[in-house]
Amino acid sequence: MAESFQNRSFNFLTRRGFLTAAASATLASCTLGRRIGAVGPTMARAGEFGQLDATAPGGIDLFIERKDLLVGGRPGRAIAINGSIPGPVIHMTEGKEALIRVHNLMAESTSLHWHGILLPFNMDGVPGISYPGIGPGETFTYRFPVRQNGTYWYHSHTGLQEQRGHYGQLILKPADPDPVAYDVEHTIVLSDWTFEDPQRVLWKLKTQEGYYNFQRPTLANLDDQMRATGKSLSEVIGKRLAWDRMRMDPTDIADITGATYTYLMNGKAAHENPTFIAKPGQRVRLRIVNASTMTFYDVRIPGLPMTVVQADGQNIKPVETDELRIAVAETYDVIVTLPEDRPYTLFAETMDRSGHARGTLAPRTGMSATVPPQRRRAMLTMADMGMMMHGDMKGMDGNMDGDDMQAIDGKMHGEDAGHQNMPPRSGSELPTHDLPDRIEHGPDQHGPASITMAQTAYRRLDYPGVGLGEDGWRVLTYGQLRALKRPYGRRPPTREFDLHLTGNMHKYIWGFDGKKWTESDLIRLQYGERLRINMINDTMMSHPIHLHGMWMDLYAGGTMDDNPRKHTVTVQPSELLTVDITPDAPGQWAFHCHLLYHMEAGMFRTVAVVRSFAGGPIDAGA
Numbered sequence: 001m002a003e004s005f006q007n008r009s010f011n012f013l014t015r016r017g018f019l020t021a022a023a024s025a026t027l028a029s030c031t032l033g034r035r036i037g038a039v040g041p042t043m044a045r046a047g048e049f050g051q052l053d054a055t056a057p058g059g060i061d062l063f064i065e066r067k068d069l070l071v072g073g074r075p076g077r078a079i080a081i082n083g084s085i086p087g088p089v090i091h092m093t094e095g096k097e098a099l100i101r102v103h104n105l106m107a108e109s110t111s112l113h114w115h116g117i118l119l120p121f122n123m124d125g126v127p128g129i130s131y132p133g134i135g136p137g138e139t140f141t142y143r144f145p146v147r148q149n150g151t152y153w154y155h156s157h158t159g160l161q162e163q164r165g166h167y168g169q170l171i172l173k174p175a176d177p178d179p180v181a182y183d184v185e186h187t188i189v190l191s192d193w194t195f196e197d198p199q200r201v202l203w204k205l206k207t208q209e210g211y212y213n214f215q216r217p218t219l220a221n222l223d224d225q226m227r228a229t230g231k232s233l234s235e236v237i238g239k240r241l242a243w244d245r246m247r248m249d250p251t252d253i254a255d256i257t258g259a260t261y262t263y264l265m266n267g268k269a270a271h272e273n274p275t276f277i278a279k280p281g282q283r284v285r286l287r288i289v290n291a292s293t294m295t296f297y298d299v300r301i302p303g304l305p306m307t308v309v310q311a312d313g314q315n316i317k318p319v320e321t322d323e324l325r326i327a328v329a330e331t332y333d334v335i336v337t338l339p340e341d342r343p344y345t346l347f348a349e350t351m352d353r354s355g356h357a358r359g360t361l362a363p364r365t366g367m368s369a370t371v372p373p374q375r376r377r378a379m380l381t382m383a384d385m386g387m388m389m390h391g392d393m394k395g396m397d398g399n400m401d402g403d404d405m406q407a408i409d410g411k412m413h414g415e416d417a418g419h420q421n422m423p424p425r426s427g428s429e430l431p432t433h434d435l436p437d438r439i440e441h442g443p444d445q446h447g448p449a450s451i452t453m454a455q456t457a458y459r460r461l462d463y464p465g466v467g468l469g470e471d472g473w474r475v476l477t478y479g480q481l482r483a484l485k486r487p488y489g490r491r492p493p494t495r496e497f498d499l500h501l502t503g504n505m506h507k508y509i510w511g512f513d514g515k516k517w518t519e520s521d522l523i524r525l526q527y528g529e530r531l532r533i534n535m536i537n538d539t540m541m542s543h544p545i546h547l548h549g550m551w552m553d554l555y556a557g558g559t560m561d562d563n564p565r566k567h568t569v570t571v572q573p574s575e576l577l578t579v580d581i582t583p584d585a586p587g588q589w590a591f592h593c594h595l596l597y598h599m600e601a602g603m604f605r606t607v608a609v610v611r612s613f614a615g616g617p618i619d620a621g622a
């Protein structure tokens, strides 16, 4: 039955620039790959995905199944979509209706969420919020009008399934002529893969703090630290002890590292060298999606500047840069042009410097260029701790020493805990430009579910991120993002609240305002209001925060005319980041950290867009 569905409704695109070989390979693997237990030399390779058009007549079918695939040349237990990881690139055309039948061929429940897409809430694909999920053997039909364009992606919202490859790219073609000119385009899906059972990874994180952080300073590498910092043995030991008192680690930049991860570009490991054809002089559009569960990537092409034209599917004023950090769940579109008839390395280094994904941009197949060495791992700094005291950001070496740490220690474990959150402020119109550059932390310490807390959180819009900006080349920042055209619905907010990002790394509890999802209430937004959320990151990690169903208008230092809008915003350690929202999509929506294991550990809220705060049912027909 499944076979006939498939053959009838696969619509392969022939758009120039896409590799048709990949498409036919997918058709083959879909048909053959369903044979259970295919192993050894006959096992299909990850990364052989096709192209489908969900707005073509008849719609499309997606088949979700457990499948053994060669990942980086090793057999792994994947969750494949139409036979592959990533799943097919799904195209849609703005103004048309998308029709997607998702068939669950697994013995467990699944789901499929359209990341960044505006649609009725019951089409959003989050089990327990939008619908019950897709049970074993069941088919769920998604049908929604396509109201936007740009580069997006889709993925499972069930348990840890995304870690096994349940994701793919979405390309939404604009109804009007595309303001971005290009000759060829390529899909770049970055992800992280483990051969371990993801549940076991989570268990290790919960029971052994820093399990995957083999880079932490230890007695054995005190010598290295002394050499690197030019400090004495006692200073180095003092610093180490200070971090221990803080019960954190300056190298805790990622929870999960290359110790278990294989880093993938389009399902291929670095040594498999996925190749993207680009002739000299062509304008090449790279549609980059970070479909990782936990990995931030720093993307660059040595020798080639990149012109960033889109962020999270939204056109921005073009910015030329040399490197960009892409958070989990973000997308960036860049234009590059090869000046010479030679290959260039597309290098995606992990933020924690424990590995990389890599491909090659080349005029022909079978070529490769020099792969740059991985840079040294970065250390968190005083700024990450919100310790830019007295506004004096100059004259600091950026690295904390033991005395600084003692001062912080005293502040952070003060006796003034237990206060209530500040009530939401509302009333008159709030300012929309030149917002305050910092916020002092209130008395609430958010209880035992929050172990660290910066005294002051700062705007860090021009900070490229830990480990970036010292290499002598340009790095993209949020402060550079400006919408190409003024987005709709911009007006001053009349209500605001602060939302603290909190966590306890020992117990591996992550949440908002010190509470896990299971301990929290709904966040209620009134339909049509204009609302501001000030996100304050009390933790030492960067969290990519994602709101379903509605745009977040990011305060990026511009004005209502040109601040960008995003579906996912990274909040860096000790950062104050502000977004304005118009809740224009009635229903229930997910709002969460997109680091999969943080979400699973509780950094998640349900948002309800209601007709009135006075009560009454959620009116989906509003």
Ligand SMILES: [Cu+2]
Pocket: 510, 542, 543, 544, 593, 594, 595, 598, 599, 603
């Ligand atoms: Cu997080």
